[in-house]
Structure formats: structure tokens, C-alpha cells
Amino acid sequence: MIEIRKVSKWYGQFQVLTDCSTRIEKGEVVVVCGPSGSGKSTLIKCVNGLESFQEGEVTVNGISVGDPKTDLPRLRSHVGMVFQHFELFPHMTITENLAIGQVKVLGRGKDEAIERGLRLLERVGLKSQAGKYPGQLSGGQQQRVAIARALAMDPICMLFDEPTSALDPEMINEVLDVMVELANEGMTMMVVTHEMGFARKVADRVIFMDQGCIVEDATKDEFFGTPRSERAQLFLSKILSH
């Protein structure tokens, strides 16, 4: 489904990604973790071309992301993405947020788009908020709407870029619950997160990054059993000790 081959990226002289390779099969849930500044967010944004890269290749469903001939808007329209800071469109109601992509990108009729949006809102437990604006919702609610917005496009896979990092602790679970449900339904997911509980529960594989490199790419059991790299062991011991 998603294939990343020897991807390297530089900001000027500074190398942010070095020779990153991995692949995510259909239906797989892969968690990407690692210390801040390790390149996790940059890597996940390379998958739908929000970040460019200088070397290597990324393909989604066989389509090359880095190829200048690729119709990127079309590719992005079926790769859902959820951001750390939600990024709902503040001047649109929740319903409009859910409909805009369907109408402007997929060409659905307005009524159909709204109906589909409302069904997804119900699914994330927010149907009563449909007429509100994003600024009137809590962080956790906004993030659930953001997930619904991505799902409204009928994505073939979902990318999550630290979806719970900007949330108050008591709101993290409501978002994770939605994500767990998605994973259980067989959605292909690439998730940048520090929520190791989530990883334990639903991840098939865990990727550990440090200084722009993929240091560890292991099944969940291997990773939580005994990570091969010392760096990953140290990271785990620090975030799991409390």
C-alpha cells in the first residue's frame, strides 16, 4: 500500500531524513515513534507529498509521490491525514468542514456530502455539534471531527501526525478510541505518536526513528520485548517508566 524506499531529505545543509525505507501493507497499522526532531513528522508528510524529498521514492498504491507528473491533489484526496493541531477550517461549520473536500474534490452533490458527513459525525459521537464552528468545540472534539473529515473522502489509508500531542490528558482517550475502532475495522494506518498504549493495543509494527534514520522496524512483540537497538531501549525505558 505505502512503500518508502531510501528516502533522504535536506533543509539546506541539514539532513533531516537519511535513507529511510519501510513498507506498509494493506490493513496494517504501523506506529512511528522516536524523540522530537527525529524526523517522524517529516517522514509521514512525505507520504502524501506535503513535504518534498530530494532522494529516494515513495509510492502509494503504486503511484509515485515524488514524480512531478503525478496528480498530487488526486493522490492526496484518498490518503486521509490528521494533524497535531487539528487544522479544521475555523470559518466553516463542522458540517461544512466535512463537506468541502467531498464537494470540491470528489465532485459529490452538496446534499450527499452533508449526509455522508453527518453519518461520520455520528460515528465519532458528535452529531449534535454539526452546526457549530470549530472554535466552539474542545480539542478532543475537534480532533474527532478532523478524523471524520478525512474519512469523508473514503481514504484508502490514513496518516496520523501526533494526533493526541496537543490535547489535554482527559481528551486523549476519546480520540484514541476512535482510532482503535478504525484500526479494528481494517483501515491501513500510519501513526506518529508517543502513545505506547495505543501501539500495544492495535499496532502490527512499530518503527523507531532517531536523527532522521529508521533505527528499528519491528513487529509489536519484538519491539516491546527487546528492541535490538540501544537507542530504542533507552527511549522505551524513559517513556514507559512512569
Added chain:
Amino acid sequence: MNYHWNWGIFFEQIQGGEETYLDWLLTGFGWTVAVSISAWLIALLLGGLIGVLRTAPHRGLAFLATCHVEFYRNIPLLVQMFLWFFVVPELLPRELSLWVKQDMPAKEFVTAVLCLGLFTSARIAEQVRAGIQSLPRGQRMAGLAIGLTLPQTYRYVILPMAIRIIIPPLTSEFMNIFKNSAVAFAIGVMELTFQARQMQEDSEQGIETYLAVTLLYFICAFIANRGMAFIERRSRVPGFIVGAK
């Protein structure tokens, strides 16, 4: 002060004519409004476009947009007025140059509108750019991520918020354009300031004249201000606090 006040002057007929002085001032007021509103339309359209281009990923376009802004911001408005009126027609191809100088209808008006519109467009472009750049970078990404093209992302995601954010500085700019339109008298547009000078010389009642003119300019800018405040209230986004990210 040994001044002979005469507030009735406005209703007296001009020397050797049918009109009253009030007619003069109101005609001038009409031209002031016409110049200002026409120039404002040019400034909004062009300023919006240039402001967007300054934030576009295309280096060449962004550079051209920057040149536009720098040119119009760094030269006094009065000098620009003279440049457009006296210099630019000379630089045109012969045929066109002759036409502009001899046959172009409402030459002074068109020149003033063009000059004031371009001058103000540079200022609006800067505000539009600042508005766009004040939005979180993630908004652009979110628009692109659901499959909108870059122009669609500007149209539906970025500009609606950027414009709301810059309404207060745009309000000042809208008021400024009425005030700046006074410069048009220098190239012979018969707007309010032009008529005021004429009335002062003709009637020798300078104080009444300029007090009346002051009031008319004040009313213009005041209405502009209240109109924009109305738009600002109407377009407010529930739950959104400007500056919060």
C-alpha cells in the same frame, strides 16, 4: 480677528454664473467619491492578487510581486501622480502617446484613479500578505491534504480567514484613500480640494470654505469606517479569537 464671517456664502451664486458655491463643493465631493471608490476597486483586486503572489511558492512571481510593492511604497504619492500624468504618456508609443495626451476622455480622472489605485494596491498587498502569513502553516497543509489544489486552498481555506484578520488595517486604508484622493487636485481633477481652492479664491471666504470641506472629508472617512466595522461584525467567526492558534 478682523474677519467678515458669511455662512450664507454657500448659497450665493458664483461670480458671473448660475451655480451656487454649494454646487461647486458638492460637484467636487462627487468627484472625490468617484475617484476614491474607483481607485479602491482597483486597489482591492490588484492588491489581493499581488499579496497572494507574494506568498506563492513560485519564486519568479513572488519576486515580481515584491517589486510592485517596493515601487509604489517608496515614492511619494504626489510624485507618482505627476509621473503618471506628465511622464508616462511621453514614454508610450507615438500613436498611443498622442491619443492619451489629446483624445483620451476624462484624462485627469482616469490618471488619478489609476495612480491612487496602484499606490493603494501596494499597501493592501502588504496587508494581505501579512494576513496570510499570520495563519498557522497547517491550514494550508490541511487544505492540500484533503485534495484541494493550491488555488482552491487559497480560495476556500486561506483567504477567507486572512481577509477577516486584515479587516481592521483595511479599514484604515479605505479611509486613507478618501483622504489621499485630495492629491488628485494637483493634476486638475475637479474634486473637493480643487473646488475648495477655487471657491476660496472666488469668494474670498476661505475659512467657511475649508471648514465645510473638512466636514465633508470627515463624513466620508467616518462612513467608510462605520461601513467596515459593520462588515467586521457580520463576518466574525463564532469561537474564533484573532491571534490564537
